[in-house]
Amino acid sequence: MRFLWPVWARPHRLRQYQRRLVAFTAVIVPLLVYLLPYDSRVKIALQYHLTGPLLRPALAIEPFMSEAAPFPADLSEDVAYILKTGYATQDRVAGCLQTLEDASVFRDLFLVADFAALARDDGSRFVRNGGLPLAVHDVVARTLARAPPALVRTSPRAAMHAKLSLAIEEGDGDAARALAKEVGYPLDAMKFISSLELAYRTAPDKKWYVLVDDDTYLVRPTLQQLLGQFDPAKPYYLGNAIGGWNYRFAHGGSAVVLSRGALQRLFTENPRAAAGAYAASLIHGWGDLLLAEALARVGVYVEEGWRSLFNGETPATTKIRPDRFCAPVVSFHEVKTEEAMRGVHGVFSNIAAPSRWIDVWALLGAPAWEAFEEEPLRRDWDHVGRTDEYTVTVEGVESALGCLGLCLRQKLKGDDACLAWTWVGEGGVCHLSPWIVVGERNAGRITGLNVQRVRSLAGACGA
Template sequence: MRWPRPGRIRRLVSVLALVLIVWAILCWTFLPYDSPVVLWVHFAVARLHSLFRPPVSAKDWLSIEPRFPVDFDLDVAFIAKTGYGTHGRLLAQLDALDLVVDGETAGNTIVIADFATELQHNGRRVVVHDVLAPLARDKTLVKEKGYERITKYNDMTEAIQAGRNEEAKSATKSFGWELDALKFIPGMDLAYQRLPDKKWYIILDDDTYLVQGSLHAMLDRLDPTIPAYLGNAVGDFKGRFAHGGSAVIISGAAMSLLFDQNRELLPAAYISSLSETWGDKLVATTFQKIGVYLDERFNHFFNGERPVITRITADRLCSPIISFHGLARPEQMAEVGSQFRHVRGLVTWGHLWKLYGRPDISEYITNPIRPNHDHVGRLDEASMDIEHVESAEQCLAQCHGHYKTCLAWTWDGRDKMCHISPWIIIGEVSPGKFSGVNAGRLHHLVGQCTNPRAK
């Protein structure tokens, strides 16, 4: 058997590459922006990029010149999304993030919801805008699939106006997520009309916190005149979207492209919101129609957990972190706000360990076992569960035996289970458990970070 000559192989590879490039160009030229073929190509390119380019570290990011400085008070619009059942969190979030809402248009923040009210905060009038009311008045939606959501909204509104507050709160527990799906597009539209000409627009759930030093360092290095849609990517290639709880960042150029130049798309988006499960996905599919896709280069900047249960993985340890989510109680939001209030500059995922007072990694070399603690946290398919482990020392040995895939371990003496994970969490007191980290590997990984601070 004769093998093809190397020259022929190179020519064949070159021809195949050229065919793929031409095919991609034709797809981009003649197919709609939201064609499944175009979306698949875009998804495949993002996957290839992630395979060959590691996540951006804080050192790499800060080496980029900050050519697009932002002032949060002047250049950024914060869209705080709340609801009747959760609006008790709102004032704690405004305090924690130093967001300013002043009447109808002043300040840097607009509050959108499924009901209307006014609150007082730091001597200012906080207007909560009901962005569903215009949809309820739109008679063209009556015959559309999913109109029951508007009926549920109308019933809740009637209960609120009649003073049946407990009934309204109970209702939101059963269908609040459906009303939430309706809020995104009209809320973004209202924010763009009330707070125009901003460089950036950021959508926040009322249990989301932003690490402002990291956010500042991020936006200072991104061009807001380019249509951009950023966030924590979830979903398949046909509907790849930014997880709303982790914060969604949209450039002013992208907002203008949709709400100035393509407003004819809004009625279809409102119809889709009647049946869409996730409103944050609707943001993505609406932007796809005008050729704005989720930029997945910054996935690892976004986080969807509370600080103490945030999973710190090897590929994110040195990267900036800009968000936390799941701060459902006002005191949780206040605690995180207090923790970060005096932190200046960019914060990495790895910085969380020291910010929350955990021992230096080197201490785990000489004292590797922490009683009544858990550095693994919630288990899933990426963690490993080992049965019939008789001691914490044996669980530690299991972690060392899986050196490249174990960053943390936890042994539960009650059921003799050993759990090891490719991440570490700060963790909380966990009676009956013993835990530790892969100190040798973590020490090596931390050595690759220079712990810079943005200026």
């Protein structure tokens, strides 16, 4: 009656069943994942957690910084630059255009907004390159023209845009500005897809399409070297990847970079996916996430391995973290005034080689490491910057030297070492951070660095 024995009583049969189960799982599970839609949350999560770490390119810093790129890109000939603004923020455009006055750089420039070309209060056009007029494309209107009419008729955003357009047409600048501040953010979500399609349809021969906000600054040598790492005929989606485990997207303010291959797949090969994105933009909260969702439907995902090159902060507030000291930096964000944009351009425009995150420290005139060894307390300054969940705040610290001592011996979240500290005299509050920032003058604060650790990290970059 051996056939009645349970499997567990026959070890050789049990091992046989186990091997078959493993073989079955190894074949069927990948097949089922492969058959899932590109934008399945399960597929995206598995790709990020399992496949992603295996396939992400290792960022080789030295070759990136010094060797010739395998796919050379000329910023003038090969790149379409899309500058996204709005009626409420159009005053920033002049500063952006001043950084682009060289006609040999970003020659194909698309200025996109929620209003049309002659919307400035003084009736003049935006100009660049020796006084040449620059058209302003109302890409919100283009989105409304592409979205399903039945949805447009009942869309609150369509009504917002119509009200803004009427105020502009009637020449009521005050009313238009007030309204633009109220509706500018929801209308911004309607600009991403239409802006990229406008650039792609107008300049289909470009290798790359770079979408930036009107407060974003690009470090040109780094951008050029980055683009040269990829074959633009293939679908690439680059940027500062953020979001949760189940959906990752390139942060719009840090710059979004797409290859011709990516836009060809979205707009030419899969027009239904683009059409769905136009409809979704009537209600979607974030345009950069909407773009990622549209690209995911056609199998294009943000490249996680290169996200550390993109930056969502100003030069002075840039959090220089240990894993980014030696990494090149492509972008800065929240450069909101014409004066600030000119200042950033003045620092980076004359640099011929790619810049690294740690280079920001010296380029902005922060003290040399030796200065902190001689005098560890820097008064009326702050090298921690904006605190968040990765910083540690200790109250009741009686002196700046006490705060320094905490930084030298205390581990932060994830067992990270403290790199910078700031002591607030009023209240005896001590802030500790796993990064350094150049920072700004801040009366009443005393700040400093974990100099030995910072110097070691910077030394690995030759800085």
